[in-house]
Amino acid sequence: xxxxxxxxxxxxxxxxxxxxxxxxxxxxxxxxxxxxxxxxxxxxxxxxxxxxxxxxxxxxxxxxxxxxxxxxxxxxxxxxxxxxxxxxxxxxxxxxxxxxxxxxxxxxxxxxxxxxxxxxxxxxxxxxxxxxxxxxxxxxxxxxxxxxxxxxxxxxxxxxxxxxxxxxxxxxxxxxxxxxxxxxxxxxxxxxxxxxxxxxxxxxxxxxxxxxxxxxxxxxxxxxxxxxxxxxxxxxxxxxxxxxxxxxxxxxxxxxxxxxxxxxxxxxxxxxxxxxxxxxxxxxxxxxxxxxxxxxxxxxxxxxxxxxxxxxxxxxxxxxxxxxxxxxxxxxxxxxxxxxxxxxxxxxxxxxxxxxxxxxxxxxxxxxxxxxxxxxxxxxxxxxxxxxxxxxxxxxxxxxxxxxx
Amino acid sequence: xxxxxxxxxxxxxxxxxxxxxxxxxxxxxxxxxxxxxxxxxxxxxxxxxxxxxxxxxxxxxxxxxxxxxxxxxxxxxxxxxxxxxxxxxxxxxxxxxxxxxxxxxxxxxxxxxxxxxxxxxxxxxxxxxxxxxxxxxxxxxxxxxxxxxxxxxxxxxxxxxxxxxxxxxxxxxxxxxxxxx
Numbered sequence: 001x002x003x004x005x006x007x008x009x010x011x012x013x014x015x016x017x018x019x020x021x022x023x024x025x026x027x028x029x030x031x032x033x034x035x036x037x038x039x040x041x042x043x044x045x046x047x048x049x050x051x052x053x054x055x056x057x058x059x060x061x062x063x064x065x066x067x068x069x070x071x072x073x074x075x076x077x078x079x080x081x082x083x084x085x086x087x088x089x090x091x092x093x094x095x096x097x098x099x100x101x102x103x104x105x106x107x108x109x110x111x112x113x114x115x116x117x118x119x120x121x122x123x124x125x126x127x128x129x130x131x132x133x134x135x136x137x138x139x140x141x142x143x144x145x146x147x148x149x150x151x152x153x154x155x156x157x158x159x160x161x162x163x164x165x166x167x168x169x170x171x172x173x174x175x176x177x178x179x180x181x182x183x184x185x186x187x188x189x190x191x192x193x194x195x196x197x198x199x200x201x202x203x204x205x206x207x208x209x210x211x212x213x214x215x216x217x218x219x220x221x222x223x224x225x226x227x228x229x230x231x232x233x234x235x236x237x238x239x240x241x242x243x244x245x246x247x248x249x250x251x252x253x254x255x256x257x258x259x260x261x262x263x264x265x266x267x268x269x270x271x272x273x274x275x276x277x278x279x280x281x282x283x284x285x286x287x288x289x290x291x292x293x294x295x296x297x298x299x300x301x302x303x304x305x306x307x308x309x310x311x312x313x314x315x316x317x318x319x320x321x322x323x324x325x326x327x328x329x330x331x332x333x334x335x336x337x338x339x340x341x342x343x344x345x346x347x348x349x350x351x352x353x354x355x356x357x358x359x360x361x362x363x364x365x366x367x368x369x370x371x372x373x374x375x376x377x378x379x380x381x382x383x384x385x386x387x388x389x390x391x392x393x394x395x396x397x398x399x400x401x402x403x404x405x
Numbered sequence: 406x407x408x409x410x411x412x413x414x415x416x417x418x419x420x421x422x423x424x425x426x427x428x429x430x431x432x433x434x435x436x437x438x439x440x441x442x443x444x445x446x447x448x449x450x451x452x453x454x455x456x457x458x459x460x461x462x463x464x465x466x467x468x469x470x471x472x473x474x475x476x477x478x479x480x481x482x483x484x485x486x487x488x489x490x491x492x493x494x495x496x497x498x499x500x501x502x503x504x505x506x507x508x509x510x511x512x513x514x515x516x517x518x519x520x521x522x523x524x525x526x527x528x529x530x531x532x533x534x535x536x537x538x539x540x541x542x543x544x545x546x547x548x549x550x551x552x553x554x555x556x557x558x559x560x561x562x563x564x565x566x567x568x569x570x571x572x573x574x575x576x577x578x579x580x581x582x583x584x585x586x
Contacts, residue, residue: 092543092547094547095544164544239446245443245446249443305447328447337415340413340415343418343419344415344419347444348444349435353425353429354422357418364413368413
């Protein structure tokens, strides 16, 4: 099967859950013998979409990658106020302004639509990742109808999802693919679509043993951390990710409960954060170091309000680590309840009580970690996911009735 | 031999955790304003989530459901007049066939109303319930309005329209003030 993935960013240096998911699916389909290609931008960072990779075609992990240049970087001076008015504004804004917001949000690639119109029919399936960006917003209407298409919305319950701009998009693809049941429910509630769909999930590597030496080396590499127990947060430091709230909660916790407990943040702040004696921000680190950071922690904290899957949570469970998760995010709460591997908290009082529970009972953290690991083994094995995904892609091409999950 | 593994249930943990929070709250462990201040990020997020409040409608439906028990036996036959109760009971017996028929018709009618009302409530409750044609019209009007508001190229044309309007108004004023021939 010849499959094209269309995604806003793609590459070994590109962080981001949806982008990683696209890369995993593309790479693993290629490894199973499918002619897999990717159409993407030259950007690495979504903050400005600056062209970092050269335009043109290259090969990455067995996947042919076509990169188109971004015509203009995202300027916060323009995008910031627009973002505040369009998805976050109190009033409905006219369609032209929604379209302008999409263009300014980017990555604006004038070559995208002509490229798809010219090449779409040479593929058996075209798969779009992430509803939110220009790549799907402009690309899906260009390809739909020419070839069977799949949209992985990676949707969160966030204000942009409610923009009328997206009403049509969710009715265009031949099928929808979701990362969790909660994401599927959210999209069904919002768009009332009746097109075929499946819940794919995402896989993780289960052979992720981290040695004590790796953890010790990680601790030694974080000045001032020493042997202190710590909670770990992995991801972007961004208000939308709940990390700013986590900073506030943790600082309040430490004021009220003095101890040597620390918070280690593995990720780059979108905006500079005020320094705190108990919070260690290490920035993005290589994969092995990230695993060591998670393995050395008491528990992972996942405070995000907007998750369609949370790969980092699954990775922590693969390492048999307990988790504290945002209870006001249906996806995270669903994972925690199904797995028995995490404690969902709602608000500071519950956060404080949950941290107390974990700090006061190391056996509890270990037991939660074990249950998390079992959950991952049951549901997130890549081989099984890719087999189901191949079957799904096969079936959406057939003129037969609906595809069932 | 390894000790048996404990398997904590998340529901039980949450019960423990919330009980602890309630105890602390009751004991004044959270200073006034602490939780509210720390919830600022959440409030910022939820204020953008669409909320449908159909509680009043559901309460009215519950009251409606309670009133659906039509029964001829519920028609009172008691009387303060001597012998009145016997008379009412006899009359009721005499017209049993008719009252039963009327009650049956009422039941069927109420059931169809009930079905219809629930269908309407469920339609309102559907988060995707929109008036597509109205939405499209509003969008079109908003687009045109915004076009006029922001289009610098049209400013001279708008100015011309305003001038012509003022001329017409002045002419109308002059016409109204002219004495009748």
